[in-house]
């Protein structure tokens with residue numbers, strides 16, 4: 054294999070909560086993300102410290118309007134088509150389909166919206182790649198059941214999954230269950246809608262919620278395979294290898310342990326059982342998981358078809374307290390600054406070769422096709438006097454990563470496709486800002502919700518178009 058395979062799925066990735074807006078339109082219920090304010094007020098909520106189940110008058114919530122994809126999807130999809138997209142990764146908002154999460158019947162207007170979006174994609178020969186849960190849970194499920202800490206969510210999620218598989222069985226073949234499932238351990242409200250009370254054992258609750266999501270994911274795989282015979286249903290990992298800071302075996306062991314915190318999820322989803330190291334970790338940390346009798350079979354019999362992953366950065370770890378002081382900012386995983394690498398304006402390490410290493414590592418471990426479903430540079434874009442954004446820095450970042458992805462393919466790694474994150478500027482998940490832009494398309498909107506929402510092509514638009522046109526021959 055000298056380059057990208059024929060039929061390689063080039064495209065971009067977005068998520069409902071960061072693009073759609075229309076947060077209560079056509080019967081949609083409130084979702085967890087609709088309770089996330091911006092900047093410094095956002096982080097405590099993401100960690101599970103929620104003060105109100107209703108939006109507050111005094112706060113600005115960027116998801117409420119986002120970039121108004123709900124009303125502008127035709128224009129946006131036409132622009133993606135102009136770049137030659139083969140695929141668009143997007144998510145369905147659970148609360149558009151079941152506004153309260155536990156409703157007896159789905160919301161027809163919500164179902165119709167995604168029908169319309171998928172039809173529009175088809176018109177342009179763009180294959181949808183759909184995430185069932187991208188960082189959103191209907192707020193009612195948080196309030197009434199405690200969200201994913203409660204086993205009940207498994208059934209409700211299965212109902213939701215079966216509903217959308219049945220409705221879209223002729224329109225969508227590629228699916229992902231939970232976006233960045235390992236994020237649950239770092240941002241529990243974002244990953245699983247978890248809200249903690251004073252003095253609760255957070256670690257115990259997080260792993261119980263993780264078990265519920267893992268069972269729900271397996272049941273979704275089962276349902277998908279039953280309803281859509283040629284479906285490809287994957288899991289999704291926030292990936293990025295952890296490097297030991299030194300050759301001290303303690304550092305090497307620490308790096309392995311840090312990676313296993315994330316691999317744990319994919320080991321279960323892809324291999325179908327809890328790995329030994331996880332059982333040991335639970336035992337040593339007093340974590341007792343409640344499991345039902347059939348859970349082990351459900352997990353074993355319904356493993357994923359492929360491994361989706363996001364890649365932005367690699368990480369560095371050390372057991373030396375002195376070295377540990379030198380952290381990079383802005384990365385929820387926490388990392389020591391890598392002395393060999395630059396960081397983005399938000400402190401995220403830029404490591405193109407890390408993508409090749411990570412892809413090889415995942416393929417060695419699972420021997421299943423991979424899909425790079427997120428990658429990109431969050432940067433400040435300033436339009437010049439003619440209103441153009443000359444984003445050479447973004448082109449450079451993507452170019453370097455694509456070169457390394459090509460190397461990984463030459464190493465023998467089976468990669469189905471690449472969807473760069475935020476092909477159009479969208480709301481940042483971690484900060485809620487619009488200023489942190491990833492797109493090939495500029496959206497006129499600022500951090501406080503001002504702007505016309507007008508879409509303008511950046512320099513990278515034509516560059517990516519050429520990449521796709523030449524199937525990655527011209528990077």
Ligand code: BG6
Nearest residue numbers: 068232233431480481482483484
């Ligand atoms: C991933 C998420 O964590 O990274 C996306 O799946 C998110 O939802 C992306 O937007 C980039 O992070 P951020 O914080 O820069 O938006």
